[in-house]
Amino acid sequence: MNGVHDMGGLQGFGPIDREAQEPVFHADWEKRVFALFFGGFAGGFYNIDMFRAEIERMPGHEYLRSSYYEHWLHAIEALLIQGGAVTHAELQARIAELQAAGRKEPH
Amino acid sequence: MTSLPPADTAMSHDHDHAHGHDAPLPEVVLRVKALEALLTEKGLVDSAALDAIVDTYEKKIGLRNGAQVVARAWTDPAYKARLLADGSKAIAELGYSGVQGEDMVVVENTASVHNMVVCTLCSCYPWPTLGLPPVWYKSAPYRSRAVIDPRGVLKEFGVDIPADKEVRVWDSNAELRYFVLPERPAGSEGLSEAELIELVTRDSMIGTGLPKPVGAAA
Numbered sequence: 001m002n003g004v005h006d007m008g009g010l011q012g013f014g015p016i017d018r019e020a021q022e023p024v025f026h027a028d029w030e031k032r033v034f035a036l037f038f039g040g041f042a043g044g045f046y047n048i049d050m051f052r053a054e055i056e057r058m059p060g061h062e063y064l065r066s067s068y069y070e071h072w073l074h075a076i077e078a079l080l081i082q083g084g085a086v087t088h089a090e091l092q093a094r095i096a097e098l099q100a101a102g103r104k105e106p107h
Numbered sequence: 108m109t110s111l112p113p114a115d116t117a118m119s120h121d122h123d124h125a126h127g128h129d130a131p132l133p134e135v136v137l138r139v140k141a142l143e144a145l146l147t148e149k150g151l152v153d154s155a156a157l158d159a160i161v162d163t164y165e166k167k168i169g170l171r172n173g174a175q176v177v178a179r180a181w182t183d184p185a186y187k188a189r190l191l192a193d194g195s196k197a198i199a200e201l202g203y204s205g206v207q208g209e210d211m212v213v214v215e216n217t218a219s220v221h222n223m224v225v226c227t228l229c230s231c232y233p234w235p236t237l238g239l240p241p242v243w244y245k246s247a248p249y250r251s252r253a254v255i256d257p258r259g260v261l262k263e264f265g266v267d268i269p270a271d272k273e274v275r276v277w278d279s280n281a282e283l284r285y286f287v288l289p290e291r292p293a294g295s296e297g298l299s300e301a302e303l304i305e306l307v308t309r310d311s312m313i314g315t316g317l318p319k320p321v322g323a324a325a
Contacts, residue, residue: 032157049281080146
Protein backbone atom coordinates (compact mmCIF):
# COMPACT_ATOMS: atom_id res chain seq x y z
CA MET A 1 0.00 0.00 0.00
CA ASN A 2 1.16 3.57 -0.47
CA GLY A 3 1.04 6.16 2.26
CA VAL A 4 3.26 8.52 4.19
CA HIS A 5 5.52 5.65 5.26
CA ASP A 6 6.63 5.36 1.61
CA MET A 7 8.97 8.30 1.97
CA GLY A 8 11.52 7.80 -0.76
CA GLY A 9 11.68 10.95 -2.86
CA LEU A 10 9.42 13.14 -0.71
CA GLN A 11 10.67 16.65 -0.17
CA GLY A 12 10.43 19.13 2.65
CA PHE A 13 11.48 17.13 5.71
CA GLY A 14 14.47 19.35 6.45
CA PRO A 15 18.01 18.51 7.53
CA ILE A 16 19.07 15.17 8.95
CA ASP A 17 19.40 15.52 12.69
CA ARG A 18 22.28 13.42 14.00
CA GLU A 19 23.12 12.82 17.62
CA ALA A 20 26.68 12.35 18.83
CA GLN A 21 27.25 9.37 21.15
CA GLU A 22 23.68 8.25 20.62
CA PRO A 23 22.39 5.73 23.16
CA VAL A 24 20.72 2.54 21.90
CA PHE A 25 17.47 3.58 23.58
CA HIS A 26 16.38 7.07 24.62
CA ALA A 27 13.94 6.13 27.37
CA ASP A 28 13.03 3.15 29.50
CA TRP A 29 9.65 2.81 27.80
CA GLU A 30 11.41 2.35 24.45
CA LYS A 31 13.31 -0.62 25.90
CA ARG A 32 10.10 -2.24 27.10
CA VAL A 33 8.36 -1.71 23.75
CA PHE A 34 11.32 -3.23 21.93
CA ALA A 35 11.30 -6.29 24.19
CA LEU A 36 7.50 -6.63 24.18
CA PHE A 37 7.64 -6.90 20.40
CA PHE A 38 9.58 -10.15 20.84
CA GLY A 39 7.13 -11.33 23.47
CA GLY A 40 4.14 -11.01 21.16
CA PHE A 41 6.12 -12.46 18.29
CA ALA A 42 7.23 -15.48 20.32
CA GLY A 43 3.65 -15.91 21.51
CA GLY A 44 2.58 -16.38 17.89
CA PHE A 45 0.31 -13.32 17.86
CA TYR A 46 1.90 -11.82 14.74
CA ASN A 47 4.72 -12.08 12.27
CA ILE A 48 6.99 -9.38 10.83
CA ASP A 49 4.75 -8.73 7.83
CA MET A 50 1.69 -8.22 10.00
CA PHE A 51 3.73 -5.92 12.22
CA ARG A 52 4.88 -3.76 9.32
CA ALA A 53 1.44 -3.68 7.73
CA GLU A 54 -0.05 -2.46 10.99
CA ILE A 55 2.46 0.40 11.15
CA GLU A 56 1.77 1.26 7.52
CA ARG A 57 -1.94 1.42 8.25
CA MET A 58 -1.46 4.16 10.84
CA PRO A 59 -3.27 7.36 9.87
CA GLY A 60 -0.72 9.53 8.06
CA HIS A 61 -0.84 12.44 10.49
CA GLU A 62 -0.30 10.11 13.47
CA TYR A 63 2.56 8.33 11.74
CA LEU A 64 4.38 11.60 11.09
CA ARG A 65 3.77 12.97 14.56
CA SER A 66 4.97 9.94 16.46
CA SER A 67 8.36 8.37 16.98
CA TYR A 68 9.72 5.02 15.84
CA TYR A 69 8.95 3.17 19.05
CA GLU A 70 5.51 4.77 19.23
CA HIS A 71 4.88 3.19 15.82
CA TRP A 72 5.97 -0.12 17.33
CA LEU A 73 3.71 0.32 20.36
CA HIS A 74 0.77 1.14 18.12
CA ALA A 75 1.30 -2.05 16.10
CA ILE A 76 1.93 -4.30 19.11
CA GLU A 77 -1.22 -3.11 20.89
CA ALA A 78 -3.34 -3.49 17.77
CA LEU A 79 -2.02 -6.96 16.93
CA LEU A 80 -2.29 -8.26 20.49
CA ILE A 81 -5.90 -7.05 20.62
CA GLN A 82 -6.64 -8.63 17.23
CA GLY A 83 -4.98 -11.84 18.38
CA GLY A 84 -6.99 -11.96 21.58
CA ALA A 85 -4.06 -11.62 23.99
CA VAL A 86 -5.61 -8.55 25.60
CA THR A 87 -8.71 -6.49 25.03
CA HIS A 88 -8.94 -2.80 24.40
CA ALA A 89 -11.07 -2.48 27.52
CA GLU A 90 -8.48 -4.23 29.68
CA LEU A 91 -5.78 -1.90 28.44
CA GLN A 92 -7.89 1.20 28.98
CA ALA A 93 -8.84 0.08 32.48
CA ARG A 94 -5.22 -0.63 33.43
CA ILE A 95 -4.05 2.71 32.07
CA ALA A 96 -6.74 4.46 34.14
CA GLU A 97 -5.65 2.53 37.25
CA LEU A 98 -2.02 3.45 36.75
CA GLN A 99 -2.99 7.06 36.20
CA ALA A 100 -5.06 7.13 39.37
CA ALA A 101 -2.30 5.43 41.37
CA GLY A 102 0.15 8.03 40.08
CA ARG A 103 -2.07 10.85 41.28
CA LYS A 104 -2.50 9.37 44.75
CA GLU A 105 1.18 8.84 45.38
CA PRO A 106 2.62 11.15 48.03
CA HIS A 107 4.89 13.79 46.58
CA MET B 108 9.48 18.13 10.42
CA THR B 109 13.02 17.62 11.56
CA SER B 110 13.85 14.32 13.17
CA LEU B 111 11.17 12.95 15.39
CA PRO B 112 12.23 12.72 18.97
CA PRO B 113 10.59 10.06 21.07
CA ALA B 114 7.33 11.60 22.23
CA ASP B 115 8.43 14.89 23.69
CA THR B 116 6.31 14.35 26.73
CA ALA B 117 8.29 11.21 27.45
CA MET B 118 11.67 12.82 26.91
CA SER B 119 11.65 14.57 30.24
CA HIS B 120 10.77 11.40 32.11
CA ASP B 121 13.41 9.02 30.92
CA HIS B 122 13.38 6.98 34.04
CA ASP B 123 9.67 6.86 34.60
CA HIS B 124 10.13 8.93 37.74
CA ALA B 125 7.37 11.37 37.04
CA HIS B 126 5.63 10.61 40.30
CA GLY B 127 6.88 12.65 43.21
CA HIS B 128 7.30 15.64 40.93
CA ASP B 129 3.61 16.48 40.58
CA ALA B 130 3.80 15.51 36.94
CA PRO B 131 1.56 12.81 35.54
CA LEU B 132 3.22 9.93 33.73
CA PRO B 133 3.21 10.58 30.00
CA GLU B 134 0.53 8.68 28.12
CA VAL B 135 3.01 6.56 26.20
CA VAL B 136 4.67 5.38 29.44
CA LEU B 137 1.28 4.43 30.89
CA ARG B 138 0.37 2.49 27.77
CA VAL B 139 3.61 0.51 27.90
CA LYS B 140 3.31 -0.17 31.63
CA ALA B 141 -0.29 -1.30 31.24
CA LEU B 142 0.55 -3.59 28.36
CA GLU B 143 3.53 -5.20 30.08
CA ALA B 144 1.58 -5.67 33.32
CA LEU B 145 -1.36 -7.35 31.58
CA LEU B 146 0.81 -9.62 29.47
CA THR B 147 2.83 -10.60 32.52
CA GLU B 148 -0.30 -11.42 34.54
CA LYS B 149 -1.58 -13.56 31.68
CA GLY B 150 1.71 -15.42 31.56
CA LEU B 151 2.44 -14.28 28.02
CA VAL B 152 5.69 -12.50 28.81
CA ASP B 153 8.22 -12.71 31.58
CA SER B 154 9.86 -9.51 32.79
CA ALA B 155 13.25 -11.16 33.26
CA ALA B 156 13.16 -12.43 29.68
CA LEU B 157 12.30 -8.92 28.48
CA ASP B 158 15.23 -7.53 30.49
CA ALA B 159 17.53 -10.06 28.83
CA ILE B 160 16.40 -8.98 25.35
CA VAL B 161 17.06 -5.33 26.17
CA ASP B 162 20.46 -6.17 27.63
CA THR B 163 21.45 -8.14 24.54
CA TYR B 164 20.65 -5.31 22.15
CA GLU B 165 22.03 -2.61 24.41
CA LYS B 166 25.32 -4.26 25.26
CA LYS B 167 26.11 -7.32 23.15
CA ILE B 168 24.99 -6.76 19.58
CA GLY B 169 26.57 -3.80 17.91
CA LEU B 170 28.79 -2.43 15.20
CA ARG B 171 31.84 -4.35 16.46
CA ASN B 172 30.32 -7.39 14.75
CA GLY B 173 30.12 -5.64 11.41
CA ALA B 174 33.59 -4.15 11.88
CA GLN B 175 34.96 -7.65 12.29
CA VAL B 176 33.30 -8.74 9.05
CA VAL B 177 34.88 -5.78 7.25
CA ALA B 178 38.34 -6.30 8.71
CA ARG B 179 38.21 -9.98 7.80
CA ALA B 180 37.24 -9.12 4.22
CA TRP B 181 40.11 -6.61 4.03
CA THR B 182 42.67 -9.18 5.15
CA ASP B 183 41.35 -12.42 3.67
CA PRO B 184 40.61 -12.35 -0.10
CA ALA B 185 38.89 -15.73 -0.02
CA TYR B 186 36.57 -14.52 2.77
CA LYS B 187 35.86 -11.33 0.83
CA ALA B 188 34.88 -13.36 -2.23
CA ARG B 189 32.52 -15.46 -0.12
CA LEU B 190 31.10 -12.33 1.52
CA LEU B 191 30.29 -10.67 -1.80
CA ALA B 192 28.88 -13.90 -3.23
CA ASP B 193 26.64 -14.78 -0.27
CA GLY B 194 26.58 -12.16 2.47
CA SER B 195 24.32 -13.99 4.90
CA LYS B 196 26.40 -17.15 4.80
CA ALA B 197 29.80 -15.44 5.10
CA ILE B 198 28.60 -13.23 7.97
CA ALA B 199 27.20 -16.30 9.73
CA GLU B 200 30.67 -17.88 9.48
CA LEU B 201 31.76 -15.30 12.06
CA GLY B 202 28.79 -16.14 14.23
CA TYR B 203 26.49 -13.26 13.33
CA SER B 204 23.01 -14.13 12.18
CA GLY B 205 19.44 -13.93 13.34
CA VAL B 206 16.61 -11.47 13.53
CA GLN B 207 16.82 -8.75 10.90
CA GLY B 208 19.95 -10.22 9.37
CA GLU B 209 18.54 -13.30 7.68
CA ASP B 210 19.18 -12.15 4.13
CA MET B 211 22.19 -9.92 3.70
CA VAL B 212 23.68 -8.50 0.54
CA VAL B 213 27.12 -6.92 0.82
CA VAL B 214 27.99 -4.17 -1.65
CA GLU B 215 31.61 -3.17 -2.12
CA ASN B 216 32.95 0.37 -2.30
CA THR B 217 35.70 0.71 -4.88
CA ALA B 218 37.75 3.48 -6.46
CA SER B 219 34.88 4.10 -8.87
CA VAL B 220 31.74 3.29 -6.85
CA HIS B 221 30.41 4.51 -3.50
CA ASN B 222 27.43 2.66 -2.01
CA MET B 223 24.99 3.87 0.62
CA VAL B 224 22.02 2.18 2.25
CA VAL B 225 18.62 3.48 3.27
CA CYS B 226 15.23 1.97 4.06
CA THR B 227 12.70 4.34 2.55
CA LEU B 228 9.68 2.35 3.74
CA CYS B 229 10.57 1.94 7.39
CA SER B 230 13.93 1.36 8.98
CA CYS B 231 15.24 -2.04 7.88
CA TYR B 232 18.77 -2.39 9.12
CA PRO B 233 21.11 -5.34 9.70
CA TRP B 234 20.77 -5.82 13.46
CA PRO B 235 23.21 -8.73 13.89
CA THR B 236 26.09 -6.78 12.34
CA LEU B 237 25.31 -3.18 13.25
CA GLY B 238 23.00 -3.34 16.25
CA LEU B 239 19.85 -1.21 16.32
CA PRO B 240 19.69 1.76 13.95
CA PRO B 241 20.35 5.34 15.06
CA VAL B 242 17.38 7.73 15.09
CA TRP B 243 18.54 9.59 11.98
CA TYR B 244 18.42 6.38 9.92
CA LYS B 245 14.77 5.94 10.91
CA SER B 246 13.90 9.60 10.37
CA ALA B 247 11.84 11.13 7.59
CA PRO B 248 14.62 13.48 6.37
CA TYR B 249 17.07 10.63 5.69
CA ARG B 250 14.54 8.16 4.31
CA SER B 251 13.02 10.69 1.93
CA ARG B 252 16.16 12.36 0.66
CA ALA B 253 18.73 9.56 0.43
CA VAL B 254 17.21 8.34 -2.83
CA ILE B 255 16.81 11.69 -4.60
CA ASP B 256 19.81 13.63 -3.31
CA PRO B 257 22.38 11.09 -2.12
CA ARG B 258 25.33 13.39 -2.74
CA GLY B 259 23.64 16.17 -0.78
CA VAL B 260 22.95 13.76 2.08
CA LEU B 261 26.54 12.55 2.00
CA LYS B 262 27.77 16.16 2.19
CA GLU B 263 25.64 16.65 5.29
CA PHE B 264 27.51 13.69 6.76
CA GLY B 265 30.81 15.30 5.77
CA VAL B 266 31.45 12.90 2.91
CA ASP B 267 32.31 14.52 -0.40
CA ILE B 268 32.20 12.06 -3.28
CA PRO B 269 33.98 13.27 -6.43
CA ALA B 270 31.64 13.93 -9.36
CA ASP B 271 33.28 11.22 -11.44
CA LYS B 272 32.64 8.56 -8.80
CA GLU B 273 29.33 6.73 -9.11
CA VAL B 274 27.01 6.76 -6.08
CA ARG B 275 24.69 3.77 -5.72
CA VAL B 276 21.83 3.88 -3.23
CA TRP B 277 20.38 0.60 -1.98
CA ASP B 278 16.91 0.49 -0.49
CA SER B 279 16.80 -2.21 2.19
CA ASN B 280 13.53 -3.91 2.99
CA ALA B 281 12.06 -6.42 5.37
CA GLU B 282 13.27 -9.36 3.29
CA LEU B 283 16.74 -8.18 2.38
CA ARG B 284 19.26 -5.90 4.01
CA TYR B 285 22.27 -4.25 2.44
CA PHE B 286 25.65 -3.79 4.09
CA VAL B 287 28.49 -1.69 2.70
CA LEU B 288 32.01 -3.05 2.56
CA PRO B 289 34.03 0.16 2.72
CA GLU B 290 37.34 0.66 0.93
CA ARG B 291 40.35 -0.31 2.96
CA PRO B 292 42.07 2.92 4.07
CA ALA B 293 45.30 3.90 2.35
CA GLY B 294 48.36 3.08 4.39
CA SER B 295 46.68 0.27 6.35
CA GLU B 296 48.65 -2.52 4.65
CA GLY B 297 50.68 -3.40 7.72
CA LEU B 298 47.83 -3.40 10.20
CA SER B 299 46.46 -6.49 11.90
CA GLU B 300 42.81 -7.48 11.79
CA ALA B 301 42.37 -6.16 15.34
CA GLU B 302 43.88 -2.82 14.37
CA LEU B 303 41.74 -2.63 11.24
CA ILE B 304 38.56 -3.21 13.26
CA GLU B 305 39.28 0.07 15.05
CA LEU B 306 39.15 1.95 11.75
CA VAL B 307 35.68 0.71 10.81
CA THR B 308 32.84 3.05 11.77
CA ARG B 309 29.11 2.37 11.82
CA ASP B 310 28.48 4.98 9.15
CA SER B 311 31.14 3.46 6.88
CA MET B 312 29.06 0.26 6.82
CA ILE B 313 25.86 2.22 6.03
CA GLY B 314 27.75 4.18 3.41
CA THR B 315 27.13 7.58 4.98
CA GLY B 316 30.71 7.68 6.23
CA LEU B 317 34.20 6.45 5.50
CA PRO B 318 36.54 4.41 7.70
CA LYS B 319 38.87 6.37 9.95
CA PRO B 320 42.19 7.20 8.33
CA VAL B 321 45.21 5.27 9.54
CA GLY B 322 46.79 6.94 12.52
CA ALA B 323 43.62 8.72 13.64
CA ALA B 324 43.06 8.50 17.35
CA ALA B 325 40.57 5.76 18.18
